[in-house]
Amino acid sequence: MAEKACKGCRYVTIEGTACVACGSTDLTEKWNNYVYIEDPEKSEIAKSIGAKAPGKYALNIKM
Numbered sequence: 461m462a463e464k465a466c467k468g469c470r471y472v473t474i475e476g477t478a479c480v481a482c483g484s485t486d487l488t489e490k491w492n493n494y495v496y497i498e499d500p501e502k503s504e505i506a507k508s509i510g511a512k513a514p515g516k517y518a519l520n521i522k523m
């Protein structure tokens with residue numbers, strides 16, 4: 461099963477149809493490049509993309 465990125469918060473969800481981070485069901489398989497955020501509190505990238513939960517975030521999402 462393909463990994464899907466959330467269009468709302470960029471979180472990459474491995475299974476299921478809803479985003480684990482924000483609950484949105486607006487997911488897409490059309491994304492590439494990701495960053496893994498371990499500690500959103502200490503990550504500058506997390507702040508710049510608004511990530512609040514640890515996990516994989518897509519950097520490029522086709523809207």
Ligand SMILES: [Zn+2]
Pocket residue numbers: 466467468469470471479480481482483484
């Ligand atoms: Zn989301």
